[in-house]
Amino acid sequence: MVKFILKRLGMMLIAMFMIILFTFIIMHAVPGGPFTNTKGVPEEVIAAMEEKFGLDQPYYVQFFSYLKGILHGDFGPSYKYTGQTVNEFISSGAPVSARLGGVTVIFVLIAAIPMGIWAALKNGKWQDMLLMALATIGVTIPSFVIASLLIYAFSYKLNWLPTYGLDSWQSYILPVVALGGYSISYLARLMRSSLLEVMGQDYIRTARAKGLTEFAVVTRHALRNALIPVITVLGPTIAGLLTGSFVVEKIFAIPGLGYYFVNSVSQRDYTTIMGVTIFYAAFLMAMVLLVDVFYCMIDPRIKFES
């Protein structure tokens, strides 16, 4: 167990290093420096600014000082907003994204798992067909289309719900549905096929043969094993939801991590792009590792070496 976790941690560190290196290379390959477009400023001032940010140093020196900064939890200053640091963006954006994401995760779990179970138990009947048709629609429609439809219907036409922000409980409804739509459909489909497979196993027949009620068969025997594949994909799903979605945060003007990322991309604020990318990647990987460990703990059939 410890060996498995250490091995995964090692892999994670290598991956993190590669991500930082790759991000650094990409951002320095962009033509032009951060002060290229600054107009009406003498050469000497630009040179002084570059010196201040260490941009006159060779690339490898810049890289290692950046790496050192990250290890100390410092993502450096923003190039576009004077006096602001990337850390400030992350610390103001991440909690907002996490709040929206947390509500979405709960909503997704409450909706998707019962949906999948119900569809599997009604296999082939109209309820199953209806749910799976809905789930197919959910995985094929992009979230910005769902979000626009919801805004148009519930905010503009019916005037029930606000179109932006996260101030009241009503303002959570639309972003949560738009953000969770894909995950609900995906998890419900997975839950259904996994439960169907488990229901065909011999031990289910044994459980039925010894006279258990159908309810006990499903909840005590089938569900435990059927949830395993769902838990596998839950890690990346939760991480993705918690760190927010670029599109949903952009549409609903929610000042989360994704909103800052999209903003910094259009502003070409390179340090912010790098910082948010690295933070996002680290969070995602940590989440996946956490779920993998949990996964090995609940399923004794999985060997840690593999």
Place this chain on the structure above:
Amino acid sequence: MAELTQQNKWAPLQASDADREKIWSKSRTFAGDVWFRFRHKPTAIAGFVIIAVLILFSILGPLFTPYDYAVQNLEMVNIPPIMKVYVGPSGEYLYITQSLRIITVGKDGKVGSQLTRVREETDKSMTIFESNGKEVALYYGGSPYVVADESTGNIYPTKTLWNTSYLLGTDALGRDILTRLMYGTRISLVVAFVAALVNMIIGILYGGVSGYVGGMVDTVMMRIVDIISTIPLTLYVILIMQVMGDGIQSIIVALGSVYWVDMARVVRGQVLSLKQQEFVLAAKTIGSSPKTILLQHLIPNAMGSILVTLTMLIPSAIFMEAFLGYLGIGLQPPLASLGTMCNDASANLRTSPHELFIPALMICAIMFAFNFVGDGLRDALDPKLKK
């Protein structure tokens, strides 16, 4: 009964050797087999037909449209496909634009020209226009705006008409949406196909080499794949786009260089199991080079799984392209993809919903079609995978 017992049912029937060897039913090729299973799935056929129609629409469509995707007509801004018109004093149809001008509309729904403005009656919240020598007033004091007779204040009767000049209306810069839809679909499909193809080639070569060479090389190559798959790739597509700048080539390179990991894994798995088989040994015995064995023997045998993975790659490429377009990353205006059309329209969602929902509907249609074809193809190519 008596007859039956008389006949010895155990006596061998007469059969010549030629008969015995004859195959009575026509043997089906692999492709024929796949086609047989594919065409028995109505959703797959429907998806296939939709894709074919959309390809024709995007290639041939521009030949039949009088408009250009880039030319702006600021007199004809945000006109919907179904117009509410007022019947003017001499029976002509008048449509109020969002910029508070009046456009004449023909009886057949053809959009005419703007009326000339005579004067402004600010105290009555009216703008007076001249129509066929008579004066009509546009009253903008209430909502909705109406066309009325200035002196009596009578509102002219209304009528709903299909817009036959611009079948799907115009966008915020007065460009024909139908024409832009054709070009947008074309760009989205080209990006998706080429990016998926690039992914396929990289994935086949990477996975093929990794699986065939094996040993240490395989371990190192697969560790690299493991690391890449832990990286959130959406971010990398956006980062690469930052370096490459806008344009179709950049999107294709960005999408093509990132999503080959699954393909590489699939090909490696196939090659690993296939290289143990006798035909590879036979090829080695006659002195084929590893390159020949890999490209001529192993890859063609793995084509089934490769195609299935490919059909899943295309919709995800379309998804990513639409996503990037919607974030405003990717194409330089006036070029349009379905995603950028949605992005341009999102500002006018309240007043002109058709501008967003038409390209959005197109994206959904493409996604459905490719998903259906992908599912059908997976079941047809590899019935074992069917659940």
